[in-house]
Each structure stands twice: as structure tokens, then as C-alpha cells.
Amino acid sequence: MLNYSTSEENYIKAIYHLQKEGSVTTNELAAELQTRPASVTDMMKKLRTKKLVHYEAYKGFKLTIDGKKLALLIIRRHRLWEFFLAEKLKFSWDEVHAVAEDLEHVSSKKLIDKLDEFLGFPRYDPHGDPIPDANGKIETGKQVCLPDLPLNTTGIVCYVSDQSSAMLELLSHKKIGIGTKLEVKKKFSFDQSLEIKLRQQLATNISGDLAKNIFVKYDE
Amino acid sequence: MLNYSTSEENYIKAIYHLQKEGSVTTNELAAELQTRPASVTDMMKKLRTKKLVHYEAYKGFKLTIDGKKLALLIIRRHRLWEFFLAEKLKFSWDEVHAVAEDLEHVSSKKLIDKLDEFLGFPRYDPHGDPIPDANGKIETGKQVCLPDLPLNTTGIVCYVSDQSSAMLELLSHKKIGIGTKLEVKKKFSFDQSLEIKLRQQLATNISGDLAKNIFVKYDE
DNA sequence: TCTTTGTTTTAGATTTGTCTAAAAAATATT
DNA sequence: AATATTTTTTAGACAAATCTAAAACAAAGA
Ligand SMILES: [Mn+2]
Ligand SMILES: [Mn+2]
Ligand SMILES: [Mn+2]
Ligand SMILES: [Mn+2]
Numbered sequence: 001m002l003n004y005s006t007s008e009e010n011y012i013k014a015i016y017h018l019q020k021e022g023s024v025t026t027n028e029l030a031a032e033l034q035t036r037p038a039s040v041t042d043m044m045k046k047l048r049t050k051k052l053v054h055y056e057a058y059k060g061f062k063l064t065i066d067g068k069k070l071a072l073l074i075i076r077r078h079r080l081w082e083f084f085l086a087e088k089l090k091f092s093w094d095e096v097h098a099v100a101e102d103l104e105h106v107s108s109k110k111l112i113d114k115l116d117e118f119l120g121f122p123r124y125d126p127h128g129d130p131i132p133d134a135n136g137k138i139e140t141g142k143q144v145c146l147p148d149l150p151l152n153t154t155g156i157v158c159y160v161s162d163q164s165s166a167m168l169e170l171l172s173h174k175k176i177g178i179g180t181k182l183e184v185k186k187k188f189s190f191d192q193s194l195e196i197k198l199r200q201q202l203a204t205n206i207s208g209d210l211a212k213n214i215f216v217k218y219d220e
Numbered sequence: 221m222l223n224y225s226t227s228e229e230n231y232i233k234a235i236y237h238l239q240k241e242g243s244v245t246t247n248e249l250a251a252e253l254q255t256r257p258a259s260v261t262d263m264m265k266k267l268r269t270k271k272l273v274h275y276e277a278y279k280g281f282k283l284t285i286d287g288k289k290l291a292l293l294i295i296r297r298h299r300l301w302e303f304f305l306a307e308k309l310k311f312s313w314d315e316v317h318a319v320a321e322d323l324e325h326v327s328s329k330k331l332i333d334k335l336d337e338f339l340g341f342p343r344y345d346p347h348g349d350p351i352p353d354a355n356g357k358i359e360t361g362k363q364v365c366l367p368d369l370p371l372n373t374t375g376i377v378c379y380v381s382d383q384s385s386a387m388l389e390l391l392s393h394k395k396i397g398i399g400t401k402l403e404v405k406k407k408f409s410f411d412q413s414l415e416i417k418l419r420q421q422l423a424t425n426i427s428g429d430l431a432k433n434i435f436v437k438y439d440e
Numbered sequence: 441t442c443t444t445t446g447t448t449t450t451a452g453a454t455t456t457g458t459c460t461a462a463a464a465a466a467t468a469t470t
Numbered sequence: 471a472a473t474a475t476t477t478t479t480t481a482g483a484c485a486a487a488t489c490t491a492a493a494a495c496a497a498a499g500a
Contacts, residue, residue, distance in 0.1 A: 007457065026478055039458055041479055046456090058465060058478060089334040099328050106322045114309040227487065246448055259488055261449055266486090278448060278495065442500085449494070459484075468475070 001073070004050075006105045009074050011043050012052060013104075015063055016071035020220075023060035072136040077112050078104040079125035079132075084115060086126040093126050128215070141219045146194065146211040149184050155216030156181055162213040170210060175201070182216070221293070226325045229294050231263050232272060233324075235283055236291035240440075243280035289356050296352040297332050298324040299345035304335060306346040313346050348435070361439045366431040367412065369404050375436030376401055382433040390430060395421070402436070 004012070014032045018024045026044075030037045044061050047053045052067035063071060081103040085091040091099070113134055116122075124130055128143035149155045157180045160171065171177060175198065185203055186195040192208025224232070234252045238244045246264075250257045264281050267273045272287035283291060301323040305311040311319070333354055336342075345351055348363035369375045377400045380391065391397065395418065405423055406415040412428025 005456080027476095035457095036459060037478065038460080038480080042457075085331070089331070089338055091330075091334070095330075099326070099331050102326045102328070103323075106319070106326070108319045108322070110311075110315075111305070111309070111319050114311070118309055225486080247446095255487095256489065257448065258450080258490080262487075444499075445497085447494100447496075449492105451492080452490090454487100454489075456486085456488105457484105458486105460482090462479105462481080464477100464479070466475100466477070468473100470471105470473075 001070075001109070003107055004070065007043070008047065008050075008052075009070075009105055011040075011047065012063070012067055012071050013074045013078075015053065015061065016068065016075070019062050023062045025060050069136050072132045072138060074104055075138075076132040076134075076136070077106075079129060080112060080115055080119065080122070082125045082127070083119055083122045083131070087119065087122075096126055141217045143215055143217050146184065146196075146206075146214040146216060147187065147192065147208065149216055149218060151184055151187070153218050154181055154183055155218040157214060158217045159215040160213055161215065167210075167213065174204060174206065176214070221290075221329070223327055224290065227263070228267065228270075228272075229290075229325055231260075231267065232283070232287055232291050233294045233298075235273065235281065236288065236295070239282050243274075243282045245280050292352045292356040292358055294324055295358075296354075296356070297326070299349060299351040300332060300335055300339065300342070302345045302347070303339055303342045303351070307339065307342075316346055361437050363435055363437050366404065366414065366416075366426075366434040366436060367407070367428065369436055369438060371404055371407070373438050374401055374403055375438040377434060378437045379435040380433055381435065387430075387433065394424060394426065396434070 015024050018028055026037045026040045030040045044055045048055045051064055053061045055061040078100045081100040082096040085096040124143050130139040132138040157178055181199045183197050184194050185197050193205055194211050195203050195205050197203045235244050238248055246257045246260045250260045264275045268275045271284055273281045273283055275281040298320045301320040302316040305316040344363045350359040352358040377398055401419045403417050404414050405417050413425055414431050415423050415425050417423045
């Protein structure tokens with residue numbers, strides 16, 4: 001794998017995040033990167049000659065296969081460092097991103113693979129986003145705690161942070177367990193309680209305290 | 221503390237290493253950094269306006285108080301990362317330097333101080349060089365294993381890596397312990413054995429196997 | 441002291457990544 | 471369809487860090 005500049009890497013990563021499907025426009029990318037449209041055009045020409053983006057004037061751009069591979073490598077670095085900062089250095093969730101933004105550009109393959117191993121091959125970063133593996137494979141979907149699941153979106157329960165018997169008793173009574181599919185129908189700001197609907201069942205209410213401890217996976 | 225470019229930091233660190241005492245010349249620094257004398261002159265003018273070096277045309281240069289502080293901060297980052305790579309990620313001694321050369325430029329103060337804490341405030345990097353503390357204080361001298369102690373230089377035993385009873389028996393017989401002052405008089409390449417001299421005693425011989433496990437501190 | 445040699449600095453060019461202002465193209469409105 | 475608006479690209483400039491070639495300076499030798 002060739003070596004790319006910090007600037008090139010930031011562009012590639014930003015395009016990846018913007019191109020859910022279809023292509024990305026000059027203004028979108030300029031806004032994302034806090035730069036000027038003219039700078040974006042310049043960089044797209046460069047990334048085209050390096051075969052990292054498909055680009056024709058006035059027609060937007062998207063990553064090539066190689067571009068996507070590079071993006072996933074940078075995201076892998078970014079999220080592993082975020083995990084390291086939160087887990088080992090006890091940074092809080094909102095502090096990890098800025099530092100990882102710099103660390104992600106240190107490009108030693110061995111460093112990242114050894115770091116991955118040292119961390120125990122974590123699957124999610126501190127924000128619940130999946131971490132690509134050494135081959136660039138990434139799990140689709142996102143892991144969040146229940147209050148952060150968008151309304152009317154199906155989520156699958158994948159983890160419960162509080163495993164006390166009191167908690168498990170409540171869960172089994174509500175018929176919620178690992179693998180349960182559910183949707184959040186309403187969020188009440190007064191007490192953070194949620195109205196949720198389980199597959200083939202009536203809606204039920206759960207407290208904010210309970211919801212905070214339930215983690216779900218969903219497709220973005 | 222202001223922020224400096226990777227290039228500026230590499231220059232500052234190189235000057236620190238070259239100016240044991242007295243001042244550094246253009247050609248020396250160009251050789252150290254694998255660059256051209258003209259580039260060095262350009263950079264010296266820039267670092268002078270930033271008050272990091274004392275510099276007058278044709279008269280060499282040395283770090284100001286602020287320049288020295290910055291150098292020690294970069295060296296602190298470098299050596300902490302080296303320790304992390306060797307200790308936690310199981311890199312070998314000869315692999316850590318190149319990666320640390322990049323990591324040292326990530327400038328978050330909190331990152332480095334938390335890393336220091338996570339590592340247990342190590343005092344020496346994997347090459348035996350002392351690590352400056354959070355205030356930039358650095359221990360003078362260097363820690364190496366006995367075969368690496370320069371000939372006829374007084375070293376003080378500060379650590380023994382093999383602490384088996386067989387080993388300690390041999391050491392006490394030779395009257396070598398923590399704090400013992402000694403000099404290496406001769407190195408025999410045939411079997412790596414050494415002829416050493418202890419303070420106020422006759423010279424004695426020790427095997428390569430023993431010598432490898434004895435660490436000494438000395439002034440450069 | 442004068443001259444030769446080696447070192448250091450200057451002058452001017454290059455690359456990378458950015459910017460502003462103006463022109464060109466695409467899109468939306470009447 | 472013609473015109474107005476928005477988006478994108480081009481043209482030209484700039485700062486950072488580097489280079490080569492030439493000029494200026496310092497040190498050493500005759
Ligand atoms: Mn970044
Ligand atoms: Mn994240
Ligand atoms: Mn470096
Ligand atoms: Mn070292």
C-alpha cells in the first residue's frame with residue numbers, strides 16, 4: 001500500500017462518509033472539510049490521477065475500489081485509536097475524536113495490527129461505530145444505546161451493560177434479550193422513558209435508566 | 221505551548237542532539253537531517269523569528285531556553301511512544317524508533333501525560349535513554365547493559381534483569397550490586413566476555429551471559 | 441598578506457495545499 | 471425558451487518546505 005498525505009487521507013475519509021450511495025458534490029465536501037470548493041476541485045484532480053476517485057468535471061465524484069480500501073484503512077486506524085484512548089487512557093467519549101484525527105495518519109501497518117491485538121480485537125469504537133478488520137471488512141450497521149436509536153428504526157439487542165440480577169429480572173419480564181428486535185416509537189423528555197414496540201407484540205414503556213443499559217445494532 | 225510543524229520539530233530535536241555543548245554548524249545539521257545546507261539556513265531564519273534558536277549568519281546556532289524546552293517535549297513524546305511500542309505492543313528494540321519518529325509529532329499534551337501514567341511513569345526508553353518528565357526535567361546520563369558501556373567509562377550498576385538465585389550468587393561472589401561503580405577495560409569478541417575493574421579492586425573477568433543482564437548508568 | 445579551499449548564504453525555481461476572484465457550466469425560474 | 475441563480479471550475483496568487491546553482495564569506499595554507 002502506497003503512502004498518502006494527511007490532506008489526501010482526510011479527503012478520502014470524508015468522501016467515504018458522505019457517499020452513503022450515489023456521488024458526492026463539490027460543495028458538500030467543501031462544507032464537510034471546512035475548505036473552499038476550489039480546493040476540492042484541485043484535490044479531486046489529484047486523487048483521480050492516483051485512481052482513488054471516479055471524477056468528471058461537473059459530475060460529482062465517488063471512491064474507486066482502491067479509494068474505498070484506503071478509506072476503510074483510515075477509519076480502522078481512527079477507531080482503534082479512539083478505543084485505545086477511551087479504554088486504556090481513560091479519555092471521555094467526547095475527547096477521543098480530536099486526538100484520533102491526528103493519530104489516524106501514522107501509517108505503519110504493523111503498528112495498527114499490533115495495537116488491534118493489544119486491545120483484544122475490539123469490534124466497536126467508543127461511539128458504537130464498527131471497526132474494520134485488518135482486511136478492511138466492516139460490519140454494516142451501528143451499535144448504540146437504546147435512547148440513541150432513531151425513531152421507528154428496527155434495532156437488534158446485542159449487549160446489556162448492567163448485568164445485575166435485578167436488571168435481568170426486569171428484562172426477562174419485558175421479554176427482552178440478546179437478539180430481540182424492537183423499535184422506539186416515542187421518547188418522553190420529561191423522564192427519558194421510551195415507548196417501544198417488540199416484534200408481533202403491543203407497545204410497552206421502559207424507563208430511561210433501563211434504556212441506557214440496553215445496546216442495539218441497526219442499519220443506517 | 222504553541223504548535224509547530226513536523227519539520228520544525230525535527231530540526232529542533234536534531235539541534236538538541238548535536239549541541240552537546242557549543243554551537244551547531246549548517247553542514248552538521250544538514251547531514252543529520254539528510255537535507256541540503258541551503259534548507260538548513262532557510263529553517264534557521266524561521267526558527268530565529270520564532271525565538272527557538274540563537275542564530276547569526278556564519279556563526280552557527282544553538283537552542284534558546286524555549287527551544288530547549290520544546291526539544292525536551294518532543295524527546296519525551298518520542299521515548300514514551302518507544303516504551304509503549306516495546307512494552308505493550310511487543311515491538312523489538314530496533315523497530316520502535318521509526319514508528320516513534322511519526323508518533324512524536326502528535327501534539328496533544330493530555331495524550332502524552334495520560335500515556336505516561338498508563339505506562340507507569342517509565343524512566344528509561346528501550347534504548348536506555350532517560351525520559352523527560354511532564355515538566356521537561358531529564359536525568360543526565362544514559363542506562364545501557366554492560367557490553368554497551370564504552371571502554372574506560374565509569375558506570376554505576378542500577379538494575380539486574382535476571383534475578384535468579386544462581387545469578388545473585390554469582391554477583392555477590394564478584395561483589396557486584398546495585399550502586400557498584402565499575403569500568404570495562406577490555407572486550408573479548410571470541411566469547412563476549414569482559415575484563416572489568418571495580419573501584420579500589422583488581423580487574424576481574426565476567427562472562428558475556430552475565431554482562432548482558434547487568435545494566436549501568438553513565439554520563440555521556 | 442595573498443590565495444586557495446571549504447562553508448554558508450542568497451537567488452530563483454519547484455511541489456503541495458490552500459485561497460480569492462472571475463469565468464463557465466448546470467440548474468431553476470419566469 | 472430566455473433569463474436568473476447556483477454550482478463548479480479555472481486562473482492566478484501565496485505560504486511552507488524543499489532543491490540547484492551561484493555568490494559571499496571565513497578559514498587555512500603558502
Ligand atoms: Mn485526520
Ligand atoms: Mn468514533
Ligand atoms: Mn520525527
Ligand atoms: Mn530511543
